[in-house]
Amino acid sequence: MINDRQQNPWILSIVSIFLLHLVTTTNSSHNPLFKRLSIELFNAPALAQTLPGGIQYSPPDRGAPRSTGSGGARAHETPTILESEENWTRTRGTPTPDPKPIQTIPKECISTTPTLLVPQNHLGLTTSSNPTFLWYLPSKDVEIMVFELRKAEEKEPIYAEQLQPSAGIIQMQLPKDKAKLEIGEEYIWSVSVSCVSEGKRRKISVEAGIKRVAPTPELTNQLSQANTSQDKARVFAQRGYxxxxxxxxxxxFTANPNQSTYSDILALLDQVGLNEITKKERQQ
Known part of the structure; x- marks a missing residue:
């Protein structure tokens, strides 16, 4: 992902950030919505510190536990890894075998299993009908990578797309002309990759939940007073979105790569238990 370079001990305070703006998708007519953020850091400790007045995420009030239903207890509130025989085709109305949740990723698949950039113990919220989803892919050595979105209580996706794998942090916005989230509805989104384990081709999927809610008057008022994108992000984080x-x-960051914005990104990920991802990014 990043070329090795000799560090000069006299310029450890210099941070070099490189952004690859676009990764072409294999089956997509909206390439600008699918991007990879590639970061090269000369001075990781500088970004490890939260700036004064930095971002602080406050999880939303979860309220009373919801019904577990037939799919298990609140499975969509915690990222779940599933494994199944490789099958990348879906025929609407035709039953497909349910993938099985796994606790341990096959060793052959560790380097290619994505990590969804979401809270690790609760459902993430959004006010957007077409939010952006982010995940981390350790290696681009994956033949197939598929994004899917479905309603929480349904098996068939309302949107699916095959994407070109690329190592690092990946972001993809739900295309406005293809699907949208409804207020009050919960959805499951997943990223699946192919993997060969014990001589068999496997489909490793990681899924998590998302719920769209209407913005509160307090949120709208605070956003109107925010002067920068970072200020707006901090308002969203404080309010639990x-x-x-x-x-x-x-x-x-895509529009204007800088240390301050990326520091907030890493701080957010740290606060929801994604320390392994931030550690890897800082060590590159």
Whole structure:
């Protein structure tokens, strides 16, 4: 992902950030919505510190536990890894075998299993009908990568797309002309990759939940007073809108890569238990 370079001990305070603006998708007519953020850091400790007045994520009030239903207890509130025989085709109305949740990723698949950039113990919220989804892919050595979105209580996706794998942090906005989230509805989104384990081709999927809610008057008022994208992201984070906060930062960073914005991105990921991802990014 990043070329090795000799570090000069006299310029450890210099941060070099490189952004690859676009990764072409294999089956997509909206390429600008699918991007990879490629970051090269000369001074990781500088970004490890949260700036004064930095971003602070406050999880939303979860309220009373919801009904577990037939799919297990609140499975969509915690990212779940599933494994199944490789099958990338779906025929509407035709039953397909349910994938099985796994606790341990096959060792042959560890380097290609994505990590969804979401809270690890609760459902993330958004106010957007077409939010941006982000995940981390350790290696681009994947033959197939598929994004899917479905309603929480349904098996068939309302949107699916095959994407070109690329190592690092990946972001993809739900295309406005293809699908949208409804207020009050919960959805499951997933990223699936192919993998060969024990001589068999496997489909490794990682899925998590998202819920669209209407913005409160307090949120709207605070956003109107925010002067920058970072200020808006911090408002979203303080109010518990995970997807909106991360999307605002990633969009701002794509337009204008800088240390302050990326520091907020890493700080957000750290606060929801994604320390392994931030550690890898800082060590590159």
């Amino acid at each position: 995970w997807y909106d906060a991360l999307e605002t930062l990633s969009t701002a």
